[in-house]
Amino acid sequence: MIIAIDGPAASGKGTLGKRLAEHFGFAHLDTGLLYRAVARVLLDRNVPLEDREAAAEVARTLDVSHLDDSRLRGAAMGEAASMVSAYQPVRDALLAFQRQFGTRAPGAVLDGRDIGTVVCPDAEVKLFITAAPEERARRRHLELQSRGEQAEYEAILADIRRRDERDMNRSTAPLKPAEDALTLDTTHLDADAAFRAALDLVERKR
Numbered sequence: 183m184i185i186a187i188d189g190p191a192a193s194g195k196g197t198l199g200k201r202l203a204e205h206f207g208f209a210h211l212d213t214g215l216l217y218r219a220v221a222r223v224l225l226d227r228n229v230p231l232e233d234r235e236a237a238a239e240v241a242r243t244l245d246v247s248h249l250d251d252s253r254l255r256g257a258a259m260g261e262a263a264s265m266v267s268a269y270q271p272v273r274d275a276l277l278a279f280q281r282q283f284g285t286r287a288p289g290a291v292l293d294g295r296d297i298g299t300v301v302c303p304d305a306e307v308k309l310f311i312t313a314a315p316e317e318r319a320r321r322r323h324l325e326l327q328s329r330g331e332q333a334e335y336e337a338i339l340a341d342i343r344r345r346d347e348r349d350m351n352r353s354t355a356p357l358k359p360a361e362d363a364l365t366l367d368t369t370h371l372d373a374d375a376a377f378r379a380a381l382d383l384v385e386r387k388r
């Protein structure tokens with residue numbers, strides 16, 4: 183069984199994905215980390231993010247055993263990931279690994295931007311998680327502060343809006359709900375309430 187979770191930056195889909203996976207004993211893949219890892223390798227090698235060919239080559243040869251690297255988590259890497267993720271050859275190169283992950287027994291939760299639409303179009307459950315940009319910025323701000331990172335709320339909000347804009351309007355695999363996705367707006371839900379609501383939606387589909 184596959185639970186596909188999509189949604190914009192800082193919508194809470196990662197936390198939800200993790201909790202749902204724990205609840206059902208499923209494997210969990212935060213697919214944003216793949217794009218972040220590609221960006222990280224390019225930056226480490228001083229290759230400009232505009233270099234599509236190099237980005238595609240990095241994606242084709244990506245070592246996926248280091249996705250827990252804490253350096254992938256920062257806001258700058260999210261922005262860089264958003265740039266390289268717009269290149270079709272990069273997306274193509276990362277597809278097989280994601281699809282393979284989806285076959286894990288007894289089930290898998292994948293979260294990202296195009297899981298329900300492109301990566302796992304046949305997923306049994308598809309959730310689209312949204313929240314108002316201001317609320318997403320507030321959460322991201324708290325998260326960064328708790329990790330000791332310097333962060334201005336206004337700058338985070340601007341970053342989120344820019345990333346939404348880029349992810350929703352790109353020609354390849356734009357962020358949008360699959361036709362058969364269930365949408366959950368978490369603007370007024372805390373993490374526990376969001377988890378209960380998501381669990382309810384999953385149980386109804388199972």
Ligand code: C5P
Pocket residue numbers: 191192213214215217218260263264265267268293294295296297345349
């Ligand atoms: O989810 P996260 O913020 O880690 O994703 C970083 C960037 O990677 C996103 O802004 C998006 O552009 C890209 N991404 C994507 N497709 C996915 C997951 C992430 O294009 N399935």
